[in-house]
Amino acid sequence: MHIGRIDESATLGDSWLHQVSPISKLLAFALVLAAVVLSWNVLVIASITLVLTAVAVSARLKGRLAFSLSAYPALFALIFAFSAATSVLGGAVIVLKAVTAALGAVIVILTTPYPYVFAPLQRVVPGIVGDALLMTYRSLFLLIEKFGNLLTAARLRAGLHAGHPVRSARATTRALGGLLLYSFDLSQRSYDIMRMRGYEGRLRVTLPRSAAPLIDAALVGGALLLAATSLLWRVGWRDLNPYSWIVLAVAALGLAAAAASTWPARGRTS
Amino acid sequence: MSTDPMDAPTDAPAPVAETVVHVSCLRHSYEDGTTVHLCGLDFVVRRGQRVAVLGPNGSGKTTLIYHLLGLLRSREGEVRVLGVDPARAWPEIRARIGVVLQNVDEQLLAPTVADDVAFSPRQYGMPESEVLARVDAALDLLGIAHLKERVPHNLSGGEKRKVALAGALVMEPELLVLDEPFEGLDPASRDGLAALLERLATERGTTVVMSTHDIDSVPELADYAYVLAPGGAIVLSGTPAEVFEKADTLAEGNIKPPILAELFTALGRADAGAPRPALSIDRAVEALLAWKRRSTGTG
């Protein structure tokens, strides 16, 4: 969960998705999110997952990073599913929705440098919220990293013994308090430095134009298609549900195609 | 922003070099009760000077620097930087000051080194072509053009510091404030940075305030030095040569003079006719040869 790895994937990658303009990506993400939100059909959601996976594969995102980032929410969805859903199917849908939405976000984050994500966002939300959102994003990864380092330090310095849960818990809590202060100081200095270096509450970036507007259009169009499918199945579920497998099949074909198209390159890199 | 910072209007009082920083008898109390009392001599920096702040751990160097940057507000004592109180009017002077703090990790803001260095010029709204030219120039100055497309968070400690320095230099500030800029740099990079600071001072008239523990480099990299005692009092000031002569006061402040100074002191103890301290290798060689010749002459 190293911020460096996310930055790296976002800025150094050169897939077709990296070349799509950030606005199109955000728009497509919003549409995909809408599709996930609307649908309550396990096969349709699974199809969206497959399509997103196909996109991730064709953009050659780092599989492990993308997976671990998007699997995170699954854990919590599982908790909810466990406590609230009444059937295996319902639980599966809940988990799948969480993972799919996260995957969409992860694809955007891994292919768009964060200033490009936040510059448009800061234009639409109130000043202080946008400012705080940016600081949250930065703090988030700093924190995760620092927490990891802190755990490493603890491990190097004796480790947290499973045999002493109370002692370990107490040490962890204290470390959390320290982490809070440390990360506060850190983000304070980080923010100070940002302001010293000219930040005024709005990131100023020139959003890159799309390299190929057709691809942009295709991306947004694809997302629109997903949203439409989702809506269609939602509205006409009584009639359409039996044919959900077709959607899934189409998505699976897409994934297979994406995987096939990148196969030689994948073989080389991994 | 393309005009030379030195043309900026300032309030020069005297015909000599104008005062850029003036701190007098500052007292700062941290929340937990720790008090740093930077009293004694006034801390004065004139335009074009390179000033080193020396002092043992915990003497208040970073605290002083935070006050210069308006990050802390003084309860007692006065701080003036470029003619204003930085704690009140920082935004007015911000664009004229370049800063690198002690811990560089948190100062790297952007996803690539190039973007990071470009951060300030972009925020100040420079045209993109100029931004790029400046970024390249700054990276070249520090010899890290090869890191341009790397991700800052993945760099080694010393590399990160160089990137942070490039980010501070890119606006061609008239005042550079550096907290332990040499920490984590390899000796060659230190020399490079020292040479760079000297060039900036002579060519652009950049004023530099830095704290450092690298005593041995001080004679090369600073025109003037202030020494803080434990607890924060400013007990000594002067050119490096002047400062390092006062071995007693230094010892009180837990500061070891540079090796060459020590060598000459030891030599003086062993041989009454030993040469006066020389603080650079060239001068030391000269002095030693003269000393030998002299003794050969007399002996």
Place this chain on the structure above:
Amino acid sequence: MSTDPMDAPTDAPAPVAETVVHVSCLRHSYEDGTTVHLCGLDFVVRRGQRVAVLGPNGSGKTTLIYHLLGLLRSREGEVRVLGVDPARAWPEIRARIGVVLQNVDEQLLAPTVADDVAFSPRQYGMPESEVLARVDAALDLLGIAHLKERVPHNLSGGEKRKVALAGALVMEPELLVLDEPFEGLDPASRDGLAALLERLATERGTTVVMSTHDIDSVPELADYAYVLAPGGAIVLSGTPAEVFEKADTLAEGNIKPPILAELFTALGRADAGAPRPALSIDRAVEALLAWKRRSTGTG
């Protein structure tokens, strides 16, 4: 600091000291493709040795240390520490190794300095009376008893490093691994730490592996040095005196020899009869006096 580092035992092969660390031809690829290839000479540390790892920024010192601690796992090459592969069997050897990494901020785990230093002994379940005794001893060793009740996060950079060091020393480890332990310490503290490491090595037989940029202290603080070239190859090893004689290889590795070595080299250039390099002030004074006397004699 009393014994001369040059008298220290070096890598005698046979019945002498047992090998504590052995790294051979390590290759590490970071995720972004940056590869560090620590090949060339083997990196061998014997019991009781104090070994310094030198090298320019980005040469792979931290990478090497992370492998010793099992924080990174090698794809190629072998790493053995205290007889095991640390990436696999770290818990077995953990209690015998004290560690201070480059960024100390993150290593301070507890709300007060005393608690922080007590972290390891408490986790290992030592009786509280012994914990307290050890904490006091460790704080005294580093001269920071006055910081005992302070909050680590509020300390200055150098003070934090001393606390981290105390935390590593409190278990009386047989192997100390320190990444740039002198960064941010004032010169007096550096000397203190160097003396402490020497005392640990002679009294307790503690083995020390440290990376450092503080070339000038190397002769005093290490018995043995390895030099990494940019890119990571291990190009030189030997006692500090041996290493610093190879000025050419050093220059390739972007490393400047210590000031005294430079002084004597410069002196040698100016005067054919100049003395052989001496790396401590006392010896340098002796050498210079002898040189002068000799010339007086001949002159």
Place this chain on the structure above:
Amino acid sequence: MSHIHIPDGVLPFWLWAAGWAIALVMVGVAGRVAGRSEARRKVPLVGVVAALMIVSMSSEIVPIAYHVNLSVIGGILLGPALAVIAAFIVEAVLAMLGHGGVTVLGLNTMVIGAEMVLGWALFHAILKVIKPTRAGIGAGIATFLTLAVTTTLVVGIVWIGGGGEAAERETGALDPSTLRFENPFEEGLFEFGLFGDGHGDEDEDAEGERYLSVGRFALVVYTLGPVGWLLEALVTAGIIGYVARVRPRMVFEGALAEEMARIPGDETGGH
């Protein structure tokens, strides 16, 4: 436990829409209030608190069903106005990561915001009767009480939305028949369900309870809840006790105190 882990589409439209409306009003008011004070310099604190809440909400302590919220800590450190903004940001980021959902973002903001504000208020009320050196314990008590209240709020929301026919309408497609595989051209030639009972329309009357069993939800929440509240209270007590000792003003004044690092003049800066 008080964070609603309700994914999108479970609750009826009117409920989550109302949640959105209320949350937006809350954020708007909070933004106003925060804007009037010297809020700019508190932005990094908001960022860290929000980030900490996100991290902690994403890391479990007890394997199942419990994670720390740190919401009361956030409330104490930020004070009410900024707390609401932080709550909104936390939920927005979690929603972006699929943890919580977009439609329920408003409700979630309401709940977490309420938790933070209530925690802050209770803490300061308790501070009036205990010594400042006991701030940690005070924070612990405030946390336990707050969580008890907000958990009830959550159960209430689920109860309002979960039982009625609205849910049935809204969640229409959650039906095992989803898993029937039918040939669009030869209707009924082959079909099967993944879980055996693939014939969706045979038990219409039981559908209501299939979506979301409020009773079971409440049962789980109220049995596991107190354990979670207690853990959360302990964690809060530890952390606030620590911060109160180290940076007392952060706790007692609930915001950045005078000497703390900041760039002055920012109140006017920006836009």
